[in-house]
Amino acid sequence: MFTTRPELTGTFGMVASTHWLASAAGMATLEAGGNAFDAAVAAGFTLQVVEPHLNGPGGEVPVLFARAEGTDAGRPVVLSAQGVAPAAASIEAFTDLGLPLVPGTGLLAATVPGAVGGWLTLLRDHGTMPLDAVLRFAIGYAEDGHPMVPRAAATVASVADHFRAHWPTSAATWLAGDGTPPAGGALFRNPALAATYRRLLEEARGPSREAQIDAALAAWYSGFVAEAVDAFCREPVMDDSGSEHAGFLTGQDMAAWTPRYEAPVTLDWRGWTLAKAGPWSQGPALLQALAVLDGLPASGPAGYPGGVAGADLVHASVEAVKLAMADREAWYGDAAGVPVDDLLSAGYADQRRALVGERADRELRPGSPGGRPPVLPRFVTEASSRGRPSAQTLAGVGEPTVDTRGTTRGDTCHVDVVDRWGNLVSATPSGGWLQSSPVIPSLGFALGTRAQMFWLEPGLPNSLAPGRRPRTTLTPSLALRGGVPTLAFGTPGGDQQEQWQLCFWLAHTVGGLDLQAAIDAPAWHTTSFPSSFYPREATPGEVVVESRLGDATIAELRRRGHEVTVSDAWSLGRLSAVSRDPDSGLLRAGANPRGMQGYAAGR
Numbered sequence: 001m002f003t004t005r006p007e008l009t010g011t012f013g014m015v016a017s018t019h020w021l022a023s024a025a026g027m028a029t030l031e032a033g034g035n036a037f038d039a040a041v042a043a044g045f046t047l048q049v050v051e052p053h054l055n056g057p058g059g060e061v062p063v064l065f066a067r068a069e070g071t072d073a074g075r076p077v078v079l080s081a082q083g084v085a086p087a088a089a090s091i092e093a094f095t096d097l098g099l100p101l102v103p104g105t106g107l108l109a110a111t112v113p114g115a116v117g118g119w120l121t122l123l124r125d126h127g128t129m130p131l132d133a134v135l136r137f138a139i140g141y142a143e144d145g146h147p148m149v150p151r152a153a154a155t156v157a158s159v160a161d162h163f164r165a166h167w168p169t170s171a172a173t174w175l176a177g178d179g180t181p182p183a184g185g186a187l188f189r190n191p192a193l194a195a196t197y198r199r200l201l202e203e204a205r206g207p208s209r210e211a212q213i214d215a216a217l218a219a220w221y222s223g224f225v226a227e228a229v230d231a232f233c234r235e236p237v238m239d240d241s242g243s244e245h246a247g248f249l250t251g252q253d254m255a256a257w258t259p260r261y262e263a264p265v266t267l268d269w270r271g272w273t274l275a276k277a278g279p280w281s282q283g284p285a286l287l288q289a290l291a292v293l294d295g296l297p298a299s300g301p302a303g304y305p306g307g308v309a310g311a312d313l314v315h316a317s318v319e320a321v322k323l324a325m326a327d328r329e330a331w332y333g334d335a336a337g338v339p340v341d342d343l344l345s346a347g348y349a350d351q352r353r354a355l356v357g358e359r360a361d362r363e364l365r366p367g368s369p370g371g372r373p374p375v376l377p378r379f380v381t382e383a384s385s386r387g388r389p390s391a392q393t394l395a396g397v398g399e400p401t402v403d404t405r406g407t408t409r410g411d412t413c414h415v416d417v418v419d420r421w422g423n424l425v426s427a428t429p430s431g432g433w434l435q436s437s438p439v440i441p442s443l444g445f446a447l448g449t450r451a452q453m454f455w456l457e458p459g460l461p462n463s464l465a466p467g468r469r470p471r472t473t474l475t476p477s478l479a480l481r482g483g484v485p486t487l488a489f490g491t492p493g494g495d496q497q498e499q500w501q502l503c504f505w506l507a508h509t510v511g512g513l514d515l516q517a518a519i520d521a522p523a524w525h526t527t528s529f530p531s532s533f534y535p536r537e538a539t540p541g542e543v544v545v546e547s548r549l550g551d552a553t554i555a556e557l558r559r560r561g562h563e564v565t566v567s568d569a570w571s572l573g574r575l576s577a578v579s580r581d582p583d584s585g586l587l588r589a590g591a592n593p594r595g596m597q598g599y600a601a602g603r
Contacts, residue, residue, distance in 0.1 A: 003520050015600065019050050023600060026039035036418060055413050055430050056433065062081065062427070063122060074485060082111075083112030090465070091464050109449035112249065123213060142193045150185065152184075160174075170446070229447065280334035292323060309521070334462070334470070335460075426476035473493075489504060522546040547566050
């Protein structure tokens, strides 16, 4: 199959991410003697600066990793740096404001910003370098400037009027003195953010590397950053409800929060073990879809005629995803009692597989794991009864679909690292988008809006509750082969993340394509379930495909009842991946060519 680039191979280290400068920062860290954790943190902070429309210090990051040495060697671990809902953020509080959904912009949707806490915790516990060694790249790009990628410039332009009219601190940060948005490729600086990073270094004092990082954590969550966040959230700002609201987030909320380590959920699949974050993410949906596909003939090698997925495989995978995402709506959330074991059991997969027919299904069909009756959010069932509104097609390279008020449907970034010792890291930082919320002027960044993913209805696994994590779309992946950590991968894309990862996984494990070829392979996804983003739309029956799937496959999908939207040939997904052969130790990497932004580096 044609590939846009070679799959990188080497023995020293590999970094792959959604931006070339982040990959370069990670690789420079490896070259300086750092390990995969040091490199991931350097890349992660760099992404906050160079992809500000996709993530920022006010956002969050889930990390999946496996250490090569130590008591937990070879065991995949999740580091959840997803912030929680503030103590004052209750369903009743939103009801009192007359809001049926959490707005997608502004201060009401802010959860505790977890990204910096996650990166610092990863560095402290598993890295080897001091904070200044990994933060220097982000400081340099914020202080001296970086070329603003065209998509970031376009995002600023799309919300420039909103900034001028309602968010003057964002206008001061992102627009020129005459009020014009930056041009793509122009050098852009964020001196306030650089000053925040520099102050973090000044406060990082202590007798050891670990103590210094602890001091930085304290400065962020109990010190000058928390104080600035608290003060800013007390003043009302415009959000996409059409009214001004103050935020719920306080410095006390920040001081009470810490990242947490967790065991992943896993699925054994044809000699592989795929690990994902738990049901507070959408990670188990990929495992559920694979479990359904495992018993379908379409998921065999014949599903890839000529190295490109055929209609049988695309149809089967789309129908499996619909079933998994229906279960996501009914069962997933940061609540006690989510029946993960039943959802991933072989018997339940058999039941769900039997629902995959020859024709496309348009209904949202959650199952009954362990005999429990499913309960969908009232908003979803009411929308279904009146004919759910059609969403704007979410085709694109996993970057934001943004309206003029900053409402964003699915965007993030990603980084994967493997080092010569065999440490593997996969991380998907997101949130705190430049368009999500006004810039806090003394800090140079905006808060996130992840709370928009909660339902304002009691009794659901994803109901809003103080101290609860919203069910996020962020979903890094780590896979073991023969019990040995082998592969790390992921993509931006909101609700499409699991689907584009499924395309990659099938191309690599079933189609036999190498990492780069599997990333390059034509992709697809469905929007036939409620979006996780405000205003929670769906397009029943829709399948979005890259035109490279071919006219015959597209025609066959339409014959089977799919509403096919044909996207540009290179338009879906921003995957990256790294791997380590457990026998030879050979390292590999690939990154997405779509959007001309993601790159892998290694030797």
